[in-house]
């Protein structure tokens with residue numbers, strides 16, 4: 254039987270009202286409809302310590318996070334842009350995964366901004382992913398003006414952005430399969 258695409262969703266902000274969590278979950282729903290199995294890492298339930306904090310290397314949430322990263326074959330990341338950079342929360346999660354967990358697997362990248370769209374955060378995540386030997390797909394999405402980005406049904410109100418999200422998820426699904434078959 255063909256192996257299933259399994260995707261781990263990682264959000265770069267905490268809290269029940271996190272727009273990045275909403276965006277990741279929306280992406281995961283689209284991937285599920287394509288036949289993927291999805292897992293969202295909930296930082297509110299299972300916070301991760303800062304890398305290098307006292308006792309952090311033995312932390313049980315870290316071990317679970319790394320086990321999940323090993324078990325899946327692709328990742329969907331979304332980070333808020335803070336001062337022109339990915340959030341510290343996203344960077345810290347990326348700092349807990351290494352090539353032995355993610356090498357040769359596909360990554361989809363998304364970001365959100367209070368202001369206008371740009372690629373700063375996406376580019377930074379792309380560099381970090383390259384460093385851990387992941388394969389970041391070329392399609393990506395930056396959601397500007399995030400306070401007004403979702404409609405009452407939890408969809409992106411800008412139709413073009415919604416289409417772009419679907420296209421990005423489609424590419425992530427296909428790229429995951431391609432990489433799974435070549436490993």
Ligand SMILES: Cc1cc2nc3c(=O)[nH]c(=O)nc-3n(C[C@H](O)[C@H](O)[C@H](O)COP(=O)(O)O)c2cc1C
Pocket residue numbers: 265266270271272273274332333334335336337338365366367368369399
């Ligand atoms: C410390 C901080 C710095 C921020 N810097 C920027 C920025 O450089 N550019 C921008 O467009 N928005 C900036 N914002 C707005 C955030 O990008 C926005 O609140 C975030 O994308 C919302 O996502 P969330 O609901 O998941 O937290 C900043 C917000 C904070 C808290």
